[in-house]
Each structure stands twice: as C-alpha cells, then as structure tokens.
Amino acid sequence: MASSHSALLLGDSAAFTAALRTLVNNPRFSDVTFLVGGEQQEVFAHRCLLSCRCEAFHAMLNQPRETQAPLLLSHVQPEVFLAVIEYLYTNCVTLNNAIALEVLTSSIEYGLNDLRKLCVEFIKDSLTVEQACEALQAAVAYGQMDLQMHCLAFIENCTREVVHTCGFLELSELAMQTILQSDCLAIDEVELIHVVQEWAHVGSAVLGSPVRDVAKGVVSELRLALLSPSELTTLEKENKKDQMIPIEILAEAWKMHALWKGRGTRSCLCHRRHGTLPREHHRHLVPQHK
Template identity: 30%
Template sequence: MATTAPPSDWQGGKTLIESFDHLLTSGIASDVTFIVGEERNRISAHRLVLLSRSPVFYAMLEGPMAEKGEITIPDISSETFKLFLRYLYTDTIDLTDRNVVPVLNVARKYCVDILVSLCGEFFAKNLTVDSACVLFEQSHVFVMESLRQQCLQFILNNAPGVLRSATFTDLCLNCMTCISGSDDLKVVENGVYEAIIRWSEAECGRQNIKATAGNRRDVLGETLYNVRFLHLEEDFLLRRICSDMVLRSDDLVDIINHKKNNKPLLSEKLNAKRRSSFPWRISRIGIVKHGQWTLMPTDEGISFKSSVDLYMFGFGSFFTKVERSSVDLKVFEDDVCLVQGTKLRGKQEPDTPYMGDIILDNPIKIHAGKTYTVIERSHHTILHFFEKGITKVTHQDITIEFMNSSKSRSTTTDRGHIPYLILSY
C-alpha cells in the first residue's frame, strides 16, 4: 500500500533544531509511543533523542529494566508533555505563569537539569503580585513545597497588591485559607475581608449559585473567621460588615460587646490575635550633609499624606554630639495634636548612618488622604542635615507625599531634618 511522502523541504536549508522539530511534530521515523494523561493520548517520539537528553529515559529505554511496547504516563497532561518533548528536541520552550510549574514537575521527574534551571529563572523574574497566586496554586497542585513556600513568602510581603489581584479569586479554598489565615500577612485587616468576599463571589459563580450573603458564608465556611474582626476599623465594622450580612448577627453582637463593653468573647471562632507587622523606613533624604544646622534647637518638621491607611511607628532623627540624646516631639493630624512627648534617639543602623529611630509608645493610625505633621525639637545641636529631598516615595503600592509645614522653622521637603518615617500596615 502506497504511503504519502513527507514534504521535500523539511531538510533542505533547515537548521538542526528546525529539522528535529519537524521530526517531532510529523512523527516521521518515530520508534517510541507514550500513552499520556487521563485522556490516554498517544504521543510519538524518538528513542535516540530521549535517551540523549534524560538519564531517566535512558534507563527506561536502554537499561536492564527497559520498558517494552507503549509507555504509559498517567500523571502528566498531554499539553505539558508535548511542551517538554519539544524542549528536548529543540532547546526552546515558551514558559508562562500557567505552565511553568507543571513543566518544572516533569523536568524534575526526568532529571533534565537545564530545564529545571530555566524554570527557576522564570520564577525569579516573573514572581509578581499578578502571578504569585497562579504559581502558588500550581505549586499546591503539583506538591512542590519549596516553590510553594517561596510564593507564600512573596504573597505575605506584598499582600495589599496580591489580595486585590484578579488571580486571588482563582485560588482553591485550601490556598486561599492558607494566605488569609497567616499571622504574617502584611496588610490592614479591611483588605483581608474585602479579598475573601471577592473570592466568595467568584466561588459562587464557579458553583453556579447566586452570591447571596448565606451562600457566600457557606462557600467560605470556617475560612470567614480568618478575618481578625476584632481589629477592623470601627466604621468599617459597623457599615460594611453589617451591610454585607455575611458574618452572623450573634458574632457581630459578640464583637461589639467585647470592644465597647469589655465583655469576654463568647465565640471561640473569633480570632483576637493581631497579625504581626514589620515597619519600613520610608526615606525622603537625598544627600546627607555634615554641618551644624542651627546654633539653638528649634522646631523642625514635615507634613505628609498617604495613599492608603497605615500606622506610623516613629520617624528618623539626625544625631548630635551627645550620644543617645533626646528630642521633644509632636505629631498632628491636620491641626489636632495626637501625640506629644520626649524620646531618645535609637542607635544607627548600617542603612541609616548619622541618624537613629524615634519610636512612639503606640503606633498612630494614618488615614489615607489626611495630612499629618511630625515635629521634633532636639535637646542638643544637630550635626547633620540633608539636601535634594524626595517629595514623593512609593513603597509596594503605598505612595507617601511630603509637604512643607508652617509649624517647621527651617526644614522643608528639599532640605533639613526628619529624614524618614517608620510606617507599616
């Protein structure tokens, strides 16, 4: 019986990679057949290529325990296996957020170390607020614990952006619960609630049910109590939580009685623990100058606004000749003084030479869009100042805008004192 001849132009003028790619896609001279995935798709390949690229394939095809006949691979999808084979034939692969974890899984299974390294480089370059949840979910599905922990740490450190990403709602309940329940999630509690409510709406859609308050509560289950309701802002609690009606009314009464009337919590589900938070130094300095600022200590300060709700833990202050000297401080919201006191400067850190932290007794809540002013009066003459200051600083998804203050004698956005703020969610 006559057979159709292969195209005559697949060899002439072609590179080795192009010719091998055609061999793979056409199946010409193939001598190995794989039965792949749950669908049991038949995929042809060539022994010579396989055993030359993978020690596992070498053992399977040439070793004393070499398999005979068709080779069944039930734990890898056809799509992933085809991508993997094409890499073996051509040294090229198009990695994406969706396929990199299954490709890494198969590369490890068949000990193709270079492809494993390529996947690692992809993670390093492409782990973003938009891709983190996809990769976290994939690492959960393929039971790759090291990658899962890497993704989780990135998510915890970049929580505000990740929780607002579209991909957060695509997580399975297990992965969403892991993230929202972490004590190390660095975000205001309102953001956790809003994220799981968005997830519940998406889950109702996946289950083809209406996104009512009751259905949202049902799809969330115990994960609803990953929200630290006791640490939500009061206005958010009374307006948003009451309006959504996802939290049961007896839980809401329990929370209000605890917060307002100091009554012990009745429900064991309500988590009273505050999430841990690690403040950042938001620096506004340009070039540090060494020189006496004024002959006598004066009020020096700066105003600022934040794009999101935060907490201020303190600020930075330049050193004097006197070690561990003190400053008098005031913090205003608009013209209302929130804090007034005297504090010692902290020790300098490697990244903060000539200056130390002034830490407040209690963090101050910073409301998005409001104007705050920090004023310090040193007990001794300060020996350093900065010039070419930064007026707008962005950290993750936070923007801090600095402004001149009428309460400051000489410090401005361009030069002077208060080199950084210490802020956190």
C-alpha cells in the same frame, strides 16, 4: 609490568546537546508518536531515549515494538509537552511565563525532579503581580514549599496589587488560607475583607454554592477585632446581604473589644498586619505586630 590506567574524558557537551536537539520532534527514525492537546498535534519521539530518561515514559512505552499506534495525551498543551521532550533529549529546557507553571506540573507528573527545580527557579526569578496567585496555587497544590514561601513573600510585598488580579479570585480555599494567615500582608483589614468577599462571590457563581459555604473555611482567618467599633457595625449591616461571616465570628470580635483590658485579646486574630491602618483601640491589643 606497567600498571593499567583508565580515565573518563569529557568531550564537547555543547556539540552533543546540539546534535540531540536535532532529534526533538523529528520524524526521522522516530518510533513513537504522541497526539497532544485538544487538537491532537503530532509529536514525534524515540522510545529508547524517552525510556532511559524517564521512568514514567518507560512504563508508558513498555509494550511490544510492533505496536505503533499513536499515544493520546489530551490533557497537556503541545508547547508544554515539547518543553518536556526538549529537556529529556538535551537536559535543557526553554521556558517562558506562558508555559512555566504547566511545565512544572508535567515535571511533577512525570517524576522529573531536575526539570522541576529548573521550573521553580524560573518561576521565582520571573514572578509578576499577575502570576503571583497562580504560582502560589500551583505551589500549594503540589507541595512545593520553597516556591510557596517565595510567592507568599512576593504577595506580602505587593498585596494591594495582587488582590485585584484574576488569579486572586481563582485561588483555592487552601491557598487563600495560606495568604490570610500571614502577618505581613501590605493591606488594611477592611480592604482585605472586601476582596475576600469578592473571591467568595466569584466562587459562589462558579460552584453554585451559597457565599457563606464558599467562604466557610477562610473567614475565621480574617481579623475582625482590628476594625473599629463603627467599622464592625458597618460590616454587620453589609454582612446581612450574603451572610459570609457567621454571627459567632462577629460576636467574638465584639467580645475582644469588650475585653481589651483582659487576656481575652491575646489572640492571633488581634495581630496587626504590616498594612493595618492604626485605630485608637489598637494600643490595647497585644502582642504588638512589629
């Protein structure tokens, strides 16, 4: 008796994908409609496909078939939602710099891990000075460590350009801390202090809070001991205007200068960054940054 034989044979996947692509936002045979964005743009879809491809949509659509009322999604832009729909139908996604970060956000919201990976790779490959901080912000907010490290490395290489972008001024406190903790920033500490001060003033205007309160969580990451005594004196005078830097932090910087011969200077706040300009007292700071 002949033994049975079976095999899974693959057809033309490109043709299959192309056929499914014709159903994207196609009202023909559509059984669910989304009203997307502030203008409530109609997007047509098919329940069975969305449900089997995404647990979040399965839960959203798990209601009687006779319920035909459109589903309102005002928090997402139409082009972003259509990119998600394209991925669900075709397992491919068309991205550009204008929507990639928002598609990443949606992929995390809907639990689409493969789409998340595609977004992360696209963002990493197309990162620009203007978008570096926005991408870092998203990475920090959503715990995307791979993207966070890539963005931080980019910012370290282009620090002086990045700190003058709008994205830098819009960073959260946690994202700003992430940047300031780096030894590899290509910027001198005096300039870094000034751009952090600008960031704090913007935050103060937006939040209606004093500059010192906005900056409270990040000023401790500034390395004031790297400044020369004359620069510290100037900073103290400037600081009287907005009191961004607490007196005790300034006092600690002076203490490090006074104790340069002792172990009091063995602090991470004495580590020179890649962009730190040399000062005479730096030869006494340990350990040296290489």
